[in-house]
Amino acid sequence: MxxxxxxxxxxxxxxxxxxxxxxxxxxxxxxxxxxxxxxxxxxxxxxxxxxxxxxxxxxxxxxxxxxxxxxxxxxxxxxxxxxxxxxxxxxxxxxxxxxxxxxxxxxxxxxxxxxxxxxxxxxxxxxxxxxxxDTGVGTGAGTDADPGVRLVRNLVAAVPAFEDLYESHVFNEDGVLPHVFFWEVTQETVKSFLGLDADAPDWRATLRFLEEQSARGVPGIDEVVVTSFLEYLPFPGQPGHAIVGELGPVMAAAFAKVRSAG
Incomplete structure (x- = not known):
């Protein structure tokens, strides 16, 4: 095999x-x-x-x-x-x-x-x-040519409240690791949705940006959004699971494919 x-x-x-x-x-x-x-x-x-x-x-x-x-x-x-x-x-x-x-x-x-x-x-x-x-530095994957890296940077530009998280991530990882960064984005988005952190980036702005990006149909973007954001949203019975109901139509369809049980 x-x-x-x-x-x-x-x-x-x-x-x-x-x-x-x-x-x-x-x-x-x-x-x-x-x-x-x-x-x-x-x-x-x-x-x-x-x-x-x-x-x-x-x-x-x-x-x-x-x-x-x-x-x-x-x-x-x-x-x-x-x-x-x-x-x-x-x-x-x-x-x-x-x-x-x-x-x-x-x-x-x-x-x-x-x-x-x-x-x-x-x-x-x-x-x-x-x-x-893939450290996010050097040539090829991990640079600005990488759709995942561009997604990270475009998110920070669209939702400036992620700037501190981004700077800390780049310092700690010596570059941009899209999958790792978006795990952190998921946590911050759920905190915002639950009202646990008044300083967390607004969850509505984050979902709106990711829906727009998902609608573009770029495989490198879809990979990061699905694998390192949608799959890590709270499971049924966990705090914040209701955010699933706030996904736009493109992300909702992708979520249903990877998490059919909710």
Whole structure:
């Protein structure tokens, strides 16, 4: 089984060993920065079961040196991808004995072939389990040519209340990481909707901007909005879930595809 870009179920994250998909993580809920989901094991997962069990045991026993060693082994051998097929830069994955999992992540990665050319859409090229981190600086992805980066900067221009968050993000990340920034945007938007922070950027302005951008039909914009904003909105029963009912028609349609249960 090859690591082709998934096209039918964007609520599923995938775990790969080189070009082989060995597990699927179907999102069932979240407690940011963690997501929780059901684990579907595929051929090849058994080879890594022991290290996941050892990592969980080390955490339970507060053996942090052993836990870190297990994490390094997992990170060096495996790749976790966003629902759209983009590899994440860093991740922490906990596999539980009841068939569920919890995971958190940071940023995106740009994998390149040995010849230096970018791989085909959705392909994963392994180099010891590592790839270039998309830091938002340098050339190619992560610069102003990247639709995700332009989306971030255009949001800040349209809703200036995000300026402090943006400056802090760029300082901490040494550049612009659209997926990471929009996780923060989601938190601020929900706070504003709930009236928890009078200084939070106005949620109406944020939704209005994102609806306009989503209506453009630019894949790089849609990827960020869907994967790192819509999917992280509160789940049913969580404070702020009613914001889902305030989405414009374009985002509401996209939300229904990735979160059919609400």
């Amino acid at each position: 090859t690591a082709a870009r998934p096209s039918t179920d964007s609520a599923v994250w995938r775990l790969h060993h080189h070009d082989r998909e060995i597990a699927r993580l179907r999102v069932t809920g979240g407690d940011m920065p963690w997501l929780h989901g059901e684990l579907e094991e595929l051929p090849g997962f058994d080879a890594f079961r022991e290290v996941f069990v050892a990592e969980t045991r080390a955490v339970d026993e507060e053996d942090w040196e052993r836990a870190e060693a297990c994490h390094e082994e997992i990170r060096d051998a495996l790749t976790l991808t966003y629902p759209d097929g983009t590899p994440v830069a860093e991740f922490l994955l906990r596999i539980h004995g009841d068939g569920t999992a919890g995971w958190r992540w940071h940023g995106t990665r740009r994998a390149q072939s040995e010849g230096g050319a970018a791989p085909a859409d959705g392909a994963l090229v392994a180099h010891g389990g590592k790839a270039d981190v």
